[in-house]
Amino acid sequence: MPTDEAVPSTGDRRFAVLDPATGEAFDEAPDQRPEEVDAAVDRAHRAWRGWRADPAARTAALLAAADAVESAGPELAPLLTREQGKPLAESSAEVARTVARLRYFAELDPRSRPITDGRPVRSEVRWRPLGPVAAIVPWNFPLQLASAKIAPALAAGNTMVLKPSPFTPLATRLLGEVLSTALPADVLTVVTGREPLGARLASHPGIRHVTFTGSVPTGRDVARGAAASLARVTLELGGNDAAILLDDVDVERIADRLFWAAFRNCGQVCMAVKRVYAPVRLHAQVVEALAQRAKAVAVGAGTDPRTQLGPVNNAPQLARVERYTARALADGARAAAGGRRLDRPGYFFAPTILTDVPPDSPVVTEEQFGPVLPVLPYGSLDEAVEAANGTGYGLGGSVWGTDLDRAEAVADRLECGTAWINHHAELSLAQPFAGAKESGVGVAGGPWGLYGNLRPFVLHRPEEA
Ligand code: NAD
Secondary structure, three states: OOOHHHOOEOOOOEEEEEEOOOOEEEEEEEOOOHHHHHHHHHHHHHHHHHHHHOHHHHHHHHHHHHHHHHHOHHHHHHHHHHHHOOOHHHHHHHHHHHHHHHHHHHOOOOOOEEEOOOOOEEEEEEEEEOOOEEEEOOOOOHHHHHHHHHHHHHHOOOOEEEEOOOOOOHHHHHHHHHHHOOOOOOOEEEOOOOOOHHHHHHOOOOOOEEEEEOOHHHHHHHHHHHHOOOOEEEEEOOOOEEEEEOOOOOHHHHHHHHHHHHHHHHHOOOOOEEEEEEEHHHHHHHHHHHHHHHHHOOEOOOOOOOOOEOOOOOHHHHHHHHHHHHHHHHOOOEEEEOOOEOOOOOOOEOOEEEEOOOOOOHHHHOOOOOOEEEEEEEOOHHHHHHHHHOOOOOOEEEEEOOOHHHHHHHHOOOOOOEEEEOOOOOOOOOOOEOOOHHHEEOOEOHHHHHHOOEEEEEEEEEOOO
């Protein structure tokens, strides 16, 4: 995965923020020092006392925060597009999702529960916040993922220090400013900078919960860092989701949906479709349907309203996409569409459909995280399920066909956290979100996400003194 070293310093403790549509710097952000993280954690501790005390005040503050973000949408969305690259409509949708998530968690209450086991003791489970939470997020959905950490943690009564990726620091800094108009001081602090800032935050002894979204290797580092203070860890990591097409699938009917499940946000989605398995009989038709769409899609700067697919976010990620594609082509794959970087400034890669790909090629076995999709043929359904499950990842998966009962039976065999039939990567705010295998540790989303930011506290009281 991309490393922070690729982010250029501009001296004077600032780093450059690049527009991926041009490859040029357009702004800067503070390159904060580890001591500034320490100070932010100290302040988060002090702010916790007041914030944890009054659930009704928290609800009111989070609802006001959601309103403030909604009002700031016209500023937030263009800034997000500029630093991330995604089309403006998708940035606006990301802001809307951020608002919805704040509102959802603002009104979610943990339930106290009596324990009834026949003893003459009244026992009750109550829920307590954990303390200052460290949140570290990647560059693909900076606002949406920041809010996925902020909303449940703050609703539960914790405070937070949040670090965005140095590839996309600006919209998150602005989000922090907007939220600070509705939240008490120091309940949320956004820090920006390059490594070792995240490592310092994850291993800080004052942090009680580390919630991280990013790649598997960095997730391992974060877990190691948090082990020093035995802080709780929630890890939302990479995926290599398979889509299995059944032999009764109506290819033309599902082709648009399948295409966008792989290519939305330029393929930079943890639960994008990253491999397609099609029955031998339909394989050529599926390749052709997807290739047609890949060739027709409007690629350009996210600021252009005609754009459907923006650039890859950053140079190291583009290099990874190029490397995996070149290796597949060298090993005998054929590009039915795309296959190369576009000859223009910025980090543009032609939407690519690969066929005849060796199943052990890195573009199949690893997470390409870009606009490249391998389509593989399968003989028997067992073979397809085995291939889909034959990876260390286990984030999502999908099955596509006309007979929904049969599709469901196949989906039920997928080793992942979420499976869809005739869709992919559509998530409800109310559902648990948890990767299987190396795709994650802990649960985010819905009430499970709230409880992930709380600890049970049990009070036993006798019936009589
Ligand atoms: P990354 O792991 O390189 O970086 C993620 C964050 O960690 C960034 O903020 C980075 O600055 C920080 N970081 C880097 N080294 C660190 C260290 N040693 N200690 C602490 N923090 C450190 O990931 P990325 O390239 O920014 O994002 C892409 C990855 O994120 C993909 O694997 C993708 O699948 C995954 N992702 C997962 C989900 C999910 O919910 N499961 C969602 C979005 C993205």
